[in-house]
Amino acid sequence: MAALLGYIERKSVIHQLSGVTKLICFLLWSFAAMLTYDTRVLLFLFIFSFFIFKLSKIKLREISLVLILILIFLLLNNVAIYIFSPQEGVKIYGTSHVLFEIVGRYNVTWEQIFYQMNITLKYLTVIPVALLFLVTTDPSEFAASLNKIGISYRISFSISLALRYIPDIQREFQLISKSQQARGVDLSNNEKLIRRVKNAAAIIFPLILSSMEKIETISNAMELRGFGKRKKRTWYSFRPLKKIDYVSIVLMMIIFVASMVITFMDGSRFYNPFL
Amino acid sequence: MKKPVIEFQNFSFQYHSQAEPTLKNINLTIHEGEKVLICGPSGSGKSTIGHCINGLVPYSYKGDISGTLKIMGKDAERLNLFDRAKMVGTVLQDTDGQFISLTVGEDIAFALENDCVPQDEMKQIVKEVSSLVAMEHYLQQSVHHLSGGQMQRVAIAGVLVNDVDILLFDEPLASLDPATGEHVVQLIAELQKKMNKTVVIIEHRLEDVLSYPVDRIIVLDDGEVVADMEPDELLATDILERVHIREPLYLKAAKYANCKIQREMRPAHIDTFQVEACKEPLISWFHHAELPPPPREDEPILELDNISFYYEPNKFSLKNISLSFKKGEMVSIVGQNGAGKSTLSKLMCGFERPQSGKIFYGGNDVTGDSIAERSLRVGMVLQNPNHMLSKHTIFEEVAFGLELRGVPEKERMERVHDTLRICGLYPYRNWPISALSFGQKxxxxxxxxxxxxxxxxxxxxxTAGQDLLHYTEIMEFLLSLNQRGKTIIMVTHDMHLMLEYTPRAIVIDHGQVLADDSAINILSDPDIVQKANLKETSLFTLAERLGIEEKREFVARFIAFDKEEKKKWLHY
Incomplete structure (x- = not known):
């Protein structure tokens, strides 16, 4: 089984960037994608993210499982938006081009489709890049980066430890889950929902217990080697910023500013093709 | 007289969570430059002594202390965890779990980072220290790609950066294969010689630790020091037998032959042991001891036919494995860490499916079984029972699998009660699982x-991490299941288990079957022993020194005799 969200070691430009750079770029990227509903900007970012993937030498296949989970969630989200607010698109874009009626206020309009497409695009712009950030950043270097931008080293280190343990916990989850399936635990659709929830507990409970054991070991190991002794600490794996880091940050800032300008130029966060 | 570095005086300790003190009135002094082994059965308090020295007691594990403990002449009460870390370097039992960072260099540097050592200086120190343990070429490597022995080296380097005076090893051999265990013991010996550190080793695998000389052995039982003497002196007593620590096998043999072991015979190591006085009784014992009954020949129950398996394309974990297990057999699967033993067992119990090859059960092709179907044929017990237990009481836990399969209540009750009786758990069926010891779980x-x-x-x-008494309990229980006709397959590192309980052993090396033979034949083949990181038993050496030609038979007779002796403990 491939690790799902752990650090994947490769030799690539993206891997070579310092953790700080990647963090700053990722934050700017997310802000840009979250603030804008401008389809042109989103499309540009979406396509640009393919380019970044290419550079990172990470294959989509390697993060496919998480990606699929997220796509399923995205689908549910879209259904929910339609059910709770079928006229949202009409409200935003001010026109109503009806494709066909269903019942009551439920009809399908071009506006609604366009609106939901924008939402989907937003997710698709941010999420793969977030995953990419996780798999290309060495957890310890990430901790060093967080610490450098002013976050307490205890918090930084906890985050990086959590990241580092994701693959371990996944492995353990697989083992426990298989051993419980062997006893007859069925998590598939064949079972009733309540039964499934109960069955899931048979896997989660041992997983939590064994994670607690792990935490005890690691926190003992850390304390025995002086973690938390001083107010500050230094980092073995901290990489000072190089030229390529500055170039990347500047480039990302340009993208961010440009997307903000394009988004807000016409006084609305939405790009309106219906006018 | 050398200066004392660790002094316990009338020292007692009771965990807040326990009703009884774990350490009772300990008086113990360890001097500078000494190498001391602390041993004792599970629950004897040997780990707690380690925690008291490195400060986890009382800083992480709370409890009441009475009496005094001095470390490097200073009152331990005044030394916090960080002060102690400067004096005592602890290498923990769980090699994998104690790594904090992802790469070798970074992990070694961890203590330095916490001390705010500047990066350049840090890199310099890491380089120097890593060369002490011969890991200087692996600094960029991920710790997960190291072998068990390399992991121990990194862990040792990680405490050496602090320039500690005392090195404390908490069960360093627990998760290592036999040959790697010996390398680690050798490394500890070399480091001690080179750097003149005080070394404290907590371990119950006595014979393995003694393959390099130690100055003193301290035996704990039930929280008290029951022996504090030189190895030669201790081995001439019956203390180890009394507290159920496995004695070196060559001595056990001598004792079975009614040969009195004297201190002067230098029994601490097979090479120094003066065997002459015991020669005659041993040879006569050998001729009188009984051979174990030959294994039965039965129908094959589980067969693997040319199985190959990989997690990632082109990286075979197992390649062209063909094996046949007979009904009612008891078999060991051995080999190096990472050789593919666990993967093989996962294929057999259906956790994974082979990419090619077939699996037969009772002659029928079951390659396509789901996990739930296979488990009715081949059951898998994971190493860590906590991975399997999710219910509140023992009864609920055992009933769970039947409940899920919709077995009617009446039949369910019967089957659960029967199983509990077989396992000796029936009287405890309503106990909460959280109250059980590891062995009971x-x-x-x-x-x-x-x-x-x-x-x-x-x-x-x-039996990983179990002392001799619990080991015998578990193994005798498995043997009783085996005698009821169950086929038992065990993945193990324990060479003695393999000799003692499984007539047949399979050696896996680099994803292939290296050998499939009787356990004794495998352990007497130097080529296989070396390739698969196994270790020859000292009984062979003893037989050699006695001039006994039939070495294998000597071992076989010893084991048959030893098993009978140990069964007696379980019945008192």
Whole structure:
């Protein structure tokens, strides 16, 4: 089984960037994608993210499982938006081009489709890049980066430890889950929902217990080697910023500013093709 | 007289969570430059002594202390965890779990980072220290790609950066294969010589530690020091036998032959042991001891036909494996860490499916079984019982598998009660699982599998971390299941387990079957022993020194005799 969200070691430009750079770029990227509903900007970012993937030498296949989970969630989200607010698109874009009626206020309009497409695009712009950030950043270097931008080293280190343990916990989850399936635990659709929830507990409970054991070991190991002794600490794996880091940050800032300008130029966060 | 570095005086300790003190009135002094082994059965307090020295007691594990403890002449009460870390370097038992960072260099540097050492200086120190343990070429490597022995080296380097005076090893051999264990013991010996550190080793695998000389052995039992003497002196007593620590096998043999061991015979190591006085009784014992009955020949129950498996394309974990297990057999699977033993067991119990090859059960092709179907044929008991137990009481846990399969209540009750009786758990059926010891949990985990009535049971490291008494309990229990006709397959590192309980052993090396033979034949083949990181038993050496030609028979007779002797403990 491939690790799902752990650090994947490769030799690539993206891997070579310092953790700080990647963090700053990722934050700017997310802000840009979250603030804008401008389809042109989103499309540009979406396509640009393919380019970044290419550079990172990470294959989509390697993060496919998480990606699929997220796509399923995205689908549910879209259904929910339609059910709770079928006229949202009409409200935003001010026109109503009806494709066909269903019942009551439920009809399908071009506006609604366009609106939901924008939402989907937003997710698709941010999420793969977030995953990419996780798999290309060495957890310890990430901790060093967080610490450098002013976050307490205890918090930084906890985050990086959590990241580092994701693959371990996944492995353990697989083992426990298989051993419980062997006893007859069925998590598939064949079972009733309540039964499934109960069955899931048979896997989660041992997983939590064994994670607690792990935490005890690691926190003992850390304390025995002086973690938390001083107010500050230094980092073995901290990489000072190089030229390529500055170039990347500047480039990302340009993208961010440009997307903000394009988004807000016409006084609305939405790009309106219906006018 | 050398200066004392660790002094316990009338020292007692009781965990807040325990009703009884774990350490009782300990008086113990360890001097500078000494190498001391602390041993004792599970629950004797040996780990707690380690925690008291490195400060986890009282800083992480709270409890009441009375009496005094001085470390490097200073009152331990005034030394916090960080002060102690400067004096005592602790290498923990769980090699994998104690790594904090991802790469070797970074992990070694961890203590320096916490001390705010500037990066340049840090890199310099890491380089120097890593060369002490011969890991200087691996600094960029991920710790997960290291072998067990390399992991121990990194862990040792990680405490050496602090320039500690005392090195404390908490069960350093627990998760290592036999040959790697010996390398680690050798490394400890070399470091001690080179750097003149005080070394304290907590371990119950006595014979393995003694392959390099130690100055003193301290035996703990039930929280008290029951022996504090030189190895030669201790081995001439019956203290180890009394507290159920496995004595070196060559001495055990001599004792069975009614030969009195004297201190002057230098019994601490097979090479120094003066065997002459024991020669005659041993040879005569050998001729009188009985051979074990020959194994039965039965129908094959589980067969693997040309199985190959990989997690990632082109990286075979197992390649062209063909094996046949007979009904009612008891078999060991051995080999180096990472050789593919666990993967093989996962294929057999259906956790993974082979990419090519077929699996037969009772002659029928079951390659396409789902996990739930296979488990009715081949049950798997994981190494860590906590991975399997999720219910509140023992009864619920054992009933769970039947409940899920919709077995009617009446039949369910009967089967669960039967299983609990077989496993000796019936009187405790309503006990909460959280109140059980590790060994008892293991038994519940086995019961939970047994209730599904598979013919074949696979166990991953059934006795890891168990002392001799618990080891014997678990193994005799498995043997009783075996005598009821169950086929038992065990993945193990324990060479003695393999000799003692499994007539047949399979050696896996680099994803292939290196050998499939009787356990004795495998352990007497130097080529296989070396390739698979196994270790020859000292009984062979003893037989050699006695001039006994039939070395294998000597071992076989010893084991048959030893088993009978140990069964007596379980019945008192």
């Amino acid at each position: 293991k038994r519940v985990a086995i019961a939970a599998i047994l209730v599904l009535e598979p013919e074949v049971i696979i166990l991953d490291e059934p």
